[in-house]
Amino acid sequence: MIPYDSETARARLFEMVRIRRFEEKCAELYSAGKIRGFLHLYVGEEAIAAGVMAALEADDAVVSTYREHGHALARGIPSGVVMAEMFGKREGCSGGRGGSMHLFDVSRRFYGGNAIVAGGLPLAVGLALADAMQKRPRVTACFFGDGATAEGEYHESMNLAALWKLPVLFLCENNHYAMGTALDRYQAETDLARRAESYRVPAERVDGMDVVAVEEAVRRGAARVRNGEGPYFLELVTYRFRAHSMFDPELYRNRQEVEHWKLKDPIPGFVLRGIESGVLADGDVAAVEREVEAELADAIRFADAGTLEDVAELTRDVLSPQESRA
Amino acid sequence: MSMETTTAIAPTNDSAVTPAAATIHTTFRDAIKSAIRDAMLRDPRVFLMGEDVGLYGGSYACSKGLYAELGPERIRDAPLSESAFVGAGIGAAIGGMRPIVEIMTVNFSLLALDQILNSAATLRHMSGGQINVPLVIRMTTGAGRQLAAQHSHSLENFYAHIPGLKVIAPATLEDARGMLWTALCDPDPVVIFEHAMLYNLEGEIAADAGAVPIDRAAVRRAGNDVTLIAYGGTVGKALDAAGQLATLGVDAEVIDLRTLRPLDDATILGSVSRTRRAVVVDEGWRSGSLAAEISARITEGCFYDLDAPVARICSAEVPIPYPRHLEQAALPQVPAIVDVARKMVKGDG
Numbered sequence: 001m002i003p004y005d006s007e008t009a010r011a012r013l014f015e016m017v018r019i020r021r022f023e024e025k026c027a028e029l030y031s032a033g034k035i036r037g038f039l040h041l042y043v044g045e046e047a048i049a050a051g052v053m054a055a056l057e058a059d060d061a062v063v064s065t066y067r068e069h070g071h072a073l074a075r076g077i078p079s080g081v082v083m084a085e086m087f088g089k090r091e092g093c094s095g096g097r098g099g100s101m102h103l104f105d106v107s108r109r110f111y112g113g114n115a116i117v118a119g120g121l122p123l124a125v126g127l128a129l130a131d132a133m134q135k136r137p138r139v140t141a142c143f144f145g146d147g148a149t150a151e152g153e154y155h156e157s158m159n160l161a162a163l164w165k166l167p168v169l170f171l172c173e174n175n176h177y178a179m180g181t182a183l184d185r186y187q188a189e190t191d192l193a194r195r196a197e198s199y200r201v202p203a204e205r206v207d208g209m210d211v212v213a214v215e216e217a218v219r220r221g222a223a224r225v226r227n228g229e230g231p232y233f234l235e236l237v238t239y240r241f242r243a244h245s246m247f248d249p250e251l252y253r254n255r256q257e258v259e260h261w262k263l264k265d266p267i268p269g270f271v272l273r274g275i276e277s278g279v280l281a282d283g284d285v286a287a288v289e290r291e292v293e294a295e296l297a298d299a300i301r302f303a304d305a306g307t308l309e310d311v312a313e314l315t316r317d318v319l320s321p322q323e324s325r326a
Numbered sequence: 327m328s329m330e331t332t333t334a335i336a337p338t339n340d341s342a343v344t345p346a347a348a349t350i351h352t353t354f355r356d357a358i359k360s361a362i363r364d365a366m367l368r369d370p371r372v373f374l375m376g377e378d379v380g381l382y383g384g385s386y387a388c389s390k391g392l393y394a395e396l397g398p399e400r401i402r403d404a405p406l407s408e409s410a411f412v413g414a415g416i417g418a419a420i421g422g423m424r425p426i427v428e429i430m431t432v433n434f435s436l437l438a439l440d441q442i443l444n445s446a447a448t449l450r451h452m453s454g455g456q457i458n459v460p461l462v463i464r465m466t467t468g469a470g471r472q473l474a475a476q477h478s479h480s481l482e483n484f485y486a487h488i489p490g491l492k493v494i495a496p497a498t499l500e501d502a503r504g505m506l507w508t509a510l511c512d513p514d515p516v517v518i519f520e521h522a523m524l525y526n527l528e529g530e531i532a533a534d535a536g537a538v539p540i541d542r543a544a545v546r547r548a549g550n551d552v553t554l555i556a557y558g559g560t561v562g563k564a565l566d567a568a569g570q571l572a573t574l575g576v577d578a579e580v581i582d583l584r585t586l587r588p589l590d591d592a593t594i595l596g597s598v599s600r601t602r603r604a605v606v607v608d609e610g611w612r613s614g615s616l617a618a619e620i621s622a623r624i625t626e627g628c629f630y631d632l633d634a635p636v637a638r639i640c641s642a643e644v645p646i647p648y649p650r651h652l653e654q655a656a657l658p659q660v661p662a663i664v665d666v667a668r669k670m671v672k673g674d675g
Contacts, residue, residue, distance in 0.1 A: 104456050160407060315489075
């Protein structure tokens, strides 16, 4: 059974389908040369973004990774603005400066796609430290992949957050691969929740293919974090259906494994359960698909119509403008 | 600019320039401590974070006594996790605080270079101007205490290479006292290099010495024959050399760079255009050094005014060794400055 009403169920379905179709469009637009650079798609992992963002408050902070289109969309950054960023246009959420890996929107407290693996964790600890020192009951939600757990910055940040009881919700998206290296080929201890507990951070392992489970776990964790109980860790077990990036021939995993995980696809599974629970109707999927298609067509039009930053502005914002100085 | 970051109170830039009648005796170390304490009292958003800054009193005693006075929240002992506590400083700065992060030595700062370069220096430009990082990082630099090859280097040029940072180096008591507040008022990340041999420097400063500008070099001694350009730990050596040169009939001007990024081209080129000769004294290694950058700027900016090629006196290109005689042999020294400058002005005779 799904503990949602019809409206909520449809909203989660919409978010997941929207992210899925957005990513598929990105792949097409990459092939068409509209998007360049590195492009990391979120297909297969949509339940996490949809579930996490549904459970966070507007004044919570989000620190993300380079596979962050889904996080950005679910956080509420308009799809046109995200697409414009990938087109390198001024109308993008980072003014076109960052591209796919560096989506920012401070108005939504979305502190970026960070493309240094684990590089966002210390930043999240600091945002949480600022909240703790200013006695604001806010959560900093910090996404990172399983690969980040091998970095020194992961260990340092987990320890610091636990030591100082900081309000960080650590969200580990375990898609089983650090780029092309499987978890058991780079970690001696592959139980990531157990690793987190070694820092005295309470941890849960959650089915990241189930939007309901994700949302419930985040609500539980965020409530404790907000309540001043210190950091909380969620291992969100998931799988990316597509290659690591557009330059990945996928030599490191076999077709059967991918097909096995596709059976756990978060979207059809949710639809089935929604219909069984009576909160989704047969026509909902088609209606959502139509709505998403129209939105994405608008998004691409918006991005296409966007403007390129004048080269004369190249060095703007390396430092703050003089006039804002004391 | 983030809604959460507002600019702190404006520094009073003239207070250190106009000496007051009353003076106090102090040390470089105590001047830094006074600056930290003063900033804490003026702005509740300011806090100090680093290894052993609290109970221990700071590895160079720059915060001795502040833990007892200001408490563990604001004088914050951090684990030996340079990357995490520097990154936490960045996050806290974005979150509306005004952190001072202390790194024990520049050699250890390499463990936090990812955060400094990939986040602090990059976030503003990469986010299209949405985020600024009002963070101050202080660290010790330089040799002279026989601490061997992992505690003695001068890597200021690594940081001076990075767009998005400001890099400053106090060499006087006034600057030790006054640069910090101005740095804290800056909306962008500022890295302060404190040469370890300066901490015991002592003398008189104005009792009301306060904030000083951090965007320009200072002429510490006026002269007409040659410009000695130095910063941090080499300023004193350049001044000593200038004193000796005077007895040899050479009138040397001494520039204290103070700001390593951006460099104050106007002061450097203005002086060298007039003296027509320049010697750069830099404790960094010669290859790819700040001295190399300054030399290039002089060549680009006033080549036709020069009477001699720009000279550089840098550290020998070796890891700084432990025994005193070898350490001293590796560093820029006064006799070498005197010799080079004298020959440049008087010829080889």
